[in-house]
Amino acid sequence: MRTLKFLLQKEFRQIFRNKSLLPVIFAMPIIQLLVMPLAADYEVKNINIAIVDHDRSPYSQKLTSKITASGYFRLAGYGHSYKQAYGQIEKDKADLILEIPAEFEKNLVRENKQKLFIAVNAINGTKANLGGAYLGRIIADFNADIRLDWIPPQRFAPMPTIQVASSNWFNPFLDYSFFMVPGILAILVTMVCAYMCSLNIVKEKEVGTIEQINVTPIRKYHFILGKLIPFWVIGMFVFSVGLFIVGRLVYGIVPLGSVALLYSFLALYLVAMLGFGLLISTYADTQQQAMSVVFFFMMIFLLMSGLFTPIDSMPGWAKVIAYGNPVTYFIDVMRMLVLKGSRFSDIKLHFLVITGFALLFNGWAVLNYKKTS
Amino acid sequence: MKKFLAFVRKEFYHVFRDRKTLLMLFGLPIVQIVLFGFALTNEIKNSKIVVCDYAKDAASQRIIQALEASSSFEIEQSLLSHRQIEDAFRQGTIKLVVVFPDGFNDDLQRFNKAQIQVIADASDPNTATTLTNYVNNIVLDYQKELAPTNPLPYQIVPETRMLYNPELKGATNFVPGVMALVLMLVCVLMTSVSIVREKELGTMEVLLVSPFNPFLVIISKAVPYFALSLVNLTVILLLSVFLLDMPFNGSVLLLFAESSLLILTSLSLGLLISNSTDSQQSAMLISLMGMLIPTMLFTGFMFPLENMPLPLQVIANAVPSKWYYIIVKSIMIKGLGFGAIWKETLILAGMTTFLLVISFKRFKIRLS
Numbered sequence: 111m112r113t114l115k116f117l118l119q120k121e122f123r124q125i126f127r128n129k130s131l132l133p134v135i136f137a138m139p140i141i142q143l144l145v146m147p148l149a150a151d152y153e154v155k156n157i158n159i160a161i162v163d164h165d166r167s168p169y170s171q172k173l174t175s176k177i178t179a180s181g182y183f184r185l186a187g188y189g190h191s192y193k194q195a196y197g198q199i200e201k202d203k204a205d206l207i208l209e210i211p212a213e214f215e216k217n218l219v220r221e222n223k224q225k226l227f228i229a230v231n232a233i234n235g236t237k238a239n240l241g242g243a244y245l246g247r248i249i250a251d252f253n254a255d256i257r258l259d260w261i262p263p264q265r266f267a268p269m270p271t272i273q274v275a276s277s278n279w280f281n282p283f284l285d286y287s288f289f290m291v292p293g294i295l296a297i298l299v300t301m302v303c304a305y306m307c308s309l310n311i312v313k314e315k316e317v318g319t320i321e322q323i324n325v326t327p328i329r330k331y332h333f334i335l336g337k338l339i340p341f342w343v344i345g346m347f348v349f350s351v352g353l354f355i356v357g358r359l360v361y362g363i364v365p366l367g368s369v370a371l372l373y374s375f376l377a378l379y380l381v382a383m384l385g386f387g388l389l390i391s392t393y394a395d396t397q398q399q400a401m402s403v404v405f406f407f408m409m410i411f412l413l414m415s416g417l418f419t420p421i422d423s424m425p426g427w428a429k430v431i432a433y434g435n436p437v438t439y440f441i442d443v444m445r446m447l448v449l450k451g452s453r454f455s456d457i458k459l460h461f462l463v464i465t466g467f468a469l470l471f472n473g474w475a476v477l478n479y480k481k482t483s
Numbered sequence: 484m485k486k487f488l489a490f491v492r493k494e495f496y497h498v499f500r501d502r503k504t505l506l507m508l509f510g511l512p513i514v515q516i517v518l519f520g521f522a523l524t525n526e527i528k529n530s531k532i533v534v535c536d537y538a539k540d541a542a543s544q545r546i547i548q549a550l551e552a553s554s555s556f557e558i559e560q561s562l563l564s565h566r567q568i569e570d571a572f573r574q575g576t577i578k579l580v581v582v583f584p585d586g587f588n589d590d591l592q593r594f595n596k597a598q599i600q601v602i603a604d605a606s607d608p609n610t611a612t613t614l615t616n617y618v619n620n621i622v623l624d625y626q627k628e629l630a631p632t633n634p635l636p637y638q639i640v641p642e643t644r645m646l647y648n649p650e651l652k653g654a655t656n657f658v659p660g661v662m663a664l665v666l667m668l669v670c671v672l673m674t675s676v677s678i679v680r681e682k683e684l685g686t687m688e689v690l691l692v693s694p695f696n697p698f699l700v701i702i703s704k705a706v707p708y709f710a711l712s713l714v715n716l717t718v719i720l721l722l723s724v725f726l727l728d729m730p731f732n733g734s735v736l737l738l739f740a741e742s743s744l745l746i747l748t749s750l751s752l753g754l755l756i757s758n759s760t761d762s763q764q765s766a767m768l769i770s771l772m773g774m775l776i777p778t779m780l781f782t783g784f785m786f787p788l789e790n791m792p793l794p795l796q797v798i799a800n801a802v803p804s805k806w807y808y809i810i811v812k813s814i815m816i817k818g819l820g821f822g823a824i825w826k827e828t829l830i831l832a833g834m835t836t837f838l839l840v841i842s843f844k845r846f847k848i849r850l851s
Binding site: 222224253276402408 | 514603605612652772
């Protein structure tokens with residue numbers, strides 16, 4: 111026990127002495143948590159539209175002003191030629207083109223039917239879909255207006271209408287940061303812990319000090335605990351600052367669920383991720399190796415965790431990877447406990463899986479550590 | 484020149500001797516392009532929803548069938564009480580509940596008016612709004628079915644064409660993004676670390692007191708990573724064209740030239756980081772911790788940049804991969820030539836010069 115105390119003293123002192131390390135551990139996650147949720151907003155607005163108006167009639171102008179007044183679209187161009195508008199799409203100055211054919215108004219009245227052409231830049235499928243849908247709705251509205259202009263309403267047969275009354279639970283104002291802040295916080299805490307931990311041990315290997323420690327009567331588990339505990343504490347600290355200072359004060363997020371439950375999950379999760387860091391450091395010989403391996407996994411952890419893209423939409427094999435990713439569970443638990451007020455019975459499985467990861471990573475690391483030294 | 488080549492050869496040996504790092508250098512882009520090209524999509528599919536059908540009549544059954552047919556939904560079970568809905572949301576798997584009130588069809592027949600209730604788990608606002616929209620559309624379609632068969636007068640029919648990506652595949656958007664991300668991060672990371680490493684181990688001093696030009700020493704360190712990145716790029720391109728069916732409409736040569744420029748920019752950024760730090764640990768932390776999430780967000784392939792608050796848009800302009808992403812899209816997908824991307828090229832070239840100048844300046848100070 112005394113040995114462990116001294117080791118911990120040494121580790122903490124080493125971390126806090128390193129003046130270039132401290133801001134990275136503490137300031138960088140907080141700054142990122144402040145800034146990143148503002149950037150992560152899927153809401154599609156300000157779609158740039160180029161209107162090619164071959165008609166130049168009151169109707170085509172009315173449609174144009176209806177589109178620009180909708181709030182979704184920004185008029186990027188109003189011209190005569192499709193080619194010119196297409197050039198704007200090529201330059202990313204416009205996201206979609208609406209082409210109003212010549213004699214639009216005349217034909218509509220004469221032939222009872224008239225086509226409009228829409229071309230969408232579909233490289234980003236979601237944006238294309240949404241932009242097209244918004245525009246479709248505006249055109250349908252415009253169409254209904256025209257009908258009202260031309261025919262008295264009583265001539266319509268009564269149409270059966272189905273009203274869809276929708277309500278949004280847990281986040282009625284559809285605030286995107288409510289969804290993003292807990293997820294991004296989870297990622298930042300993961301990066302600080304797994305990453306720092308793996309580098310820290312490899313550094314002793316690379317510099318050679320690990321040999322010195324190995325020849326002292328310090329037990330292996332003392333050494334490992336001495337390495338893990340400081341980062342566990344740092345992880346808890348960064349998380350608390352992120353949740354209670356940034357989350358509450360800046361974004362107004364107050365966890366609905368039990369904070370004690372959240373912390374017990376975090377405590378367990380950190381053990382798992384530190385074990386992961388430990389495992390990597392038992393395989394790597396240099397910091398460069400450790401870093402490239404962590405980088406590799408971090409990218410996968412980050413992109414396959416359901417943080418930015420929904421897991422349900424992934425193909426089957428990718429779901430397997432996503433559910434083999436510890437970060438997935440942490441992000442899920444964060445969102446459930448913070449936003450929905452889930453209870454222990456709802457996240458039992460998450461606890462079980464993370465316990466499994468903790469045992470696997472740490473067990474594997476300890477076995478491998480013995481072999482290499 | 485001969486000395487320089489000798490240096491370069493030494494650096495190549497260094498890189499190739501470290502098998503583990505090398506494996507990662509090559510494995511990373513391959514795994515990621517495949518993984519993300521196939522797995523990532525912003526589309527919302529297979530969302531589990533619950534249908535509470537109190538009506539159990541022809542109309543509700545018909546709408547449920549339509550919901551079932553859509554790839555967006557997976558109908559799970561039928562709950563009955565309000566209380567149970569909340570529990571289902573808390574357990575996390577259910578995204579949406581659709582409630583048909585008792586006598587749904589009767590209302591529709593008799594009063595021409597009926598109501599459906601949709602409750603969404605809006606903790607994820609994007610999924611909630613998208614799914615609610617989908618339900619709305621399905622209901623609208625059904626409504627049209629009910630409407631009298633005679634066509635409405637004065638119809639405006641929009642005809643939509645999807646340019647560049649008619650099947651709306653996720654890969655078309657994500658592959659250029661992942662290319663930008665991987666090329667940039669790998670380069671910055673590797674160079675920043677390799678130089679600091681010599682500093683930390685003390686071998687840098689030896690190199691600097693030797694009669695060679697210190698700039699050549701630095702440049703020779705960057706050469707292997709430059710070469711490796713070009714190999715990486717080739718592998719990524721082959722995979723995305725042959726495995727992911729990405730279109731390649733523009734000039735291969737131009738893409739390689741532009742990619743070389745991005746690699747140069749990233750190498751100079753790595754150089755700057757390694758000149759400003761004194762341990763591998765801080766260099767890595769800055770390049771990984773500090774750059775991973777921002778680069779991912781500000782490249783522009785995940786979240787639309789033009790929606791971000793103005794200060795963030797300004798920051799995004801300083802991220803090289805943002806410009807490269809535009810370049811890749813223009814060349815690969817749109818098939819444009821240099822005339823369309825000279826501005827982006829100029830910006831990247833400017834960044835490279837700027838980064839090189841300040842990192843060499845810093846470097847000189849260290850020498851004295």
